[in-house]
Amino acid sequence: MPRTRTTKKLAQRIDLEYFKRPGPLRRWAFRLSVGLPALALVWLAWHGVRGDRRVYSAGALSSSHAVLTRQCAACHVTQAGFFSEKVADQKCLACHDGAIHQAAQKFTPSCASCHADHRGTIRLAATSDADCTQCHASLTTRRGTTAFARNIDGFESNHPEFAALRGGSGDPGTIQLNHYRHLQPNLLGPNGSRVQMVCTDCHRSAADASAPWTYGDGTGATTEEKNSATPGAKSTMPIGVSPRAYMAPATYARTCAACHSLQFDKRVPDAVPHDTPEKIHPFIVAKLQAYIAAHPADLRVPRDPSRDLPEQPIPADYRLLTPQQWVGERTVEAEQLLWRKTCKQCHTLIFEGDAALPKIAPSNITARYMPHARFDHSKHGLVSCESCHAAALTSQQSSDVLLPGIATCRSCHHSGAEAAESRCFECHTYHDPAQRKPAHSNFSVANLFGSSTN
């Protein structure tokens, strides 16, 4: 007999009390929904009683701050004794300085906006480009104007060419040096030798300058150091710059002396000191006086026929001079040679009015061509000097700028994994080093780590 499926019969099969009877599954769901939060609260309370705030933590702190992991209050503001997510600049400044960027900036972003912590064991100073481009993508200043590029979105996109290479500014140095000629093979070297000079014969960092120089005078001192009461004391590099970062200026004593002698008279073996004309003049006079005292026969000076005046009676074959006359005449000759030829080869000499001695124009060798960025030669040993300074191989004028442009940097510094870092912080400082103040923490080891109440 066929089964009749009426709605009534079906309705009778539904257990209307089903939801009122606690089944094992539902019993457990209920117990857990109450028990777990309660457990969590007990756990939090337990840590709370112990003063351990790590339970709220948003992630591991940066490596430098890892020791502060239990000390939330070192950075976080506490409101009425309760932890708050807010981080105040004052908290950071309690341990270290964060010097201002530029006096002309219109606002000062908070420390935490650039140095967001809890991102794992990263380097906190490796800030994102957006932290810089929030201002530099459309730069404005308090005074309204700026000499710097106004729109920089990234190093690879529209970062400007470096100022030293823009608009043919030239090199202000006054020392004559023909790079091309000095880098030829078979250059005439000391004592008639033939040599091939290399860049490091003339260019080394300050840290490497104390090693012997192939073409130096053996002392290695600069003119400035020899004149200075405290040799070596003067440093033109700002504090904090590694002594291997930049090349020290090439000096006569270290890099030219062996080939370019400052001999002034073939009778006297000594060369003049590489110094100002005021120091050189008495040196020459003293040397000549000593010479003539030892060689009085030289006071008989043979007649120079080329100096005979036409239509005049032929003078005697010899002139007999007093030592003073002899020294005077020889000094004039020696100084003519030095000022008009020897020194002039490398220097610009200034003859002022009827002054007896010329002035040497300041050498003006630039120590830093890109003062608004960082650079470090010691970190670029992976490529040869010429690969960045190709222009040095062909340069014939000291006024040539031999520096690499931004395209050279971009060939290594670009985005992607197989590249050198290309975010702003790699090449620029944010905190003005000149404004940096020493910071002294007021924490003691005991009150930072000893007690357990944050």
Ligand code: HEC
């Ligand atoms: C060295 C300083 C420092 C210490 C110590 C520190 N924090 Fe933070 N914390 C920060 C900074 C910076 C931020 C980011 C603030 C912002 O974005 O404005 C932050 C943010 C947070 C946030 C918000 C979420 C986030 O990731 O932005 C939480 C939650 C937090 N911290 C919890 C803790 C707890 C809990 C502790 C202690 C166990 C702690 N922090 C210790 C510096 C610190």
Ligand code: HEC
């Ligand atoms: C209890 C002291 C203390 C507090 C508070 C503190 N720091 Fe530090 N911080 C240190 C020490 C120590 C170092 C490691 C030495 C150094 O590099 O100066 C460091 C390093 C740093 C560095 C450089 C290291 C890196 O990873 O690049 C930055 C950036 C920094 N802190 C930012 C902050 C900021 C932002 C705050 C506030 C949210 C802060 N710090 C709070 C002690 C502290």
Ligand code: HEC
């Ligand atoms: C606009 C982003 C920005 C802001 C805002 C900022 N910093 Fe920095 N900070 C940097 C960059 C970029 C560096 C790495 C280059 C440098 O040293 O200037 C750095 C470096 C540091 C260092 C490491 C310096 C060293 O010598 O190792 C400390 C410490 C630091 N900042 C603390 C602070 C503090 C404290 C504040 C808040 C008063 C702050 N910073 C605000 C971007 C910022």
Ligand code: HEC
């Ligand atoms: C709050 C706005 C602001 C932020 C953020 C900012 N800058 Fe600047 N920056 C300025 C101002 C303003 C000047 C100065 C312009 C002037 O004086 O004409 C400047 C100048 C510079 C200069 C050229 C002058 C010099 O002394 O070197 C460089 C390079 C520079 N900033 C790099 C950076 C980098 C890198 C960052 C990110 C870590 C950054 N800036 C973040 C406002 C800012």
Ligand code: HEC
């Ligand atoms: C005989 C010594 C000597 C040798 C060898 C030499 N230099 Fe120089 N170099 C100098 C002197 C002196 C100056 C400063 C005068 C000037 O600006 O030309 C200078 C200046 C420079 C400058 C900065 C000037 C500018 O305007 O850019 C660079 C860069 C440079 N040299 C690179 C090199 C490289 C690379 C080599 C090797 C291929 C090299 N030099 C070989 C003596 C030398």
Ligand code: HEC
């Ligand atoms: C290894 C030997 C050697 C060293 C070191 C050396 N020079 Fe020379 N220099 C020469 C020779 C050789 C000549 C002549 C080259 C020629 O006429 O072809 C010369 C020529 C010159 C000239 C004239 C070039 C011209 O274009 O007429 C100047 C200027 C000069 N050197 C400057 C310097 C300076 C500055 C230094 C040190 C930074 C220096 N030299 C180091 C060997 C040297």
Ligand code: HEC
């Ligand atoms: C072969 C090239 C060369 C010759 C020749 C030369 N100098 Fe120099 N001179 C240099 C170089 C390079 C410097 C810069 C660094 C240093 O040696 O102190 C310099 C620097 C100086 C300075 C310091 C100027 C300053 O601003 O740093 C004086 C003064 C000076 N020379 C005088 C002389 C006199 C005087 C003569 C001739 C007797 C002479 N020099 C011959 C290469 C030469």
Ligand code: HEC
């Ligand atoms: C990765 C590219 C690169 C390489 C490789 C390189 N330089 Fe430089 N060099 C630079 C830059 C950029 C500057 C400008 C730095 C500044 O003055 O701000 C510079 C500057 C110089 C200067 C001028 C003084 C100074 O330090 O600012 C001399 C001299 C010089 N380099 C010589 C050399 C020599 C010698 C070598 C090889 C041992 C070399 N460079 C390798 C990029 C390079």
Ligand code: HEC
């Ligand atoms: C690979 C190195 C490098 C990186 C990355 C880099 N810069 Fe530069 N930047 C330089 C050099 C080098 C100069 C030339 C400095 C000078 O002329 O004194 C410069 C110059 C500047 C100037 C001065 C511009 C002018 O008008 O002369 C500003 C502003 C600047 N950079 C901002 C930035 C910002 C913002 C970023 C990140 C988006 C950045 N830079 C990334 C190397 C770099």
Ligand code: HEC
């Ligand atoms: C042949 C590839 C190469 C070229 C070209 C190159 N760099 Fe670099 N640069 C590197 C590498 C790799 C590092 C990382 C070195 C390290 O961390 O030890 C670096 C690091 C740097 C740093 C950070 C140095 C420090 O103190 O940590 C600066 C600034 C820099 N480069 C600027 C420049 C500038 C400006 C140019 C162009 C004139 C340039 N670089 C060209 C490969 C290159």
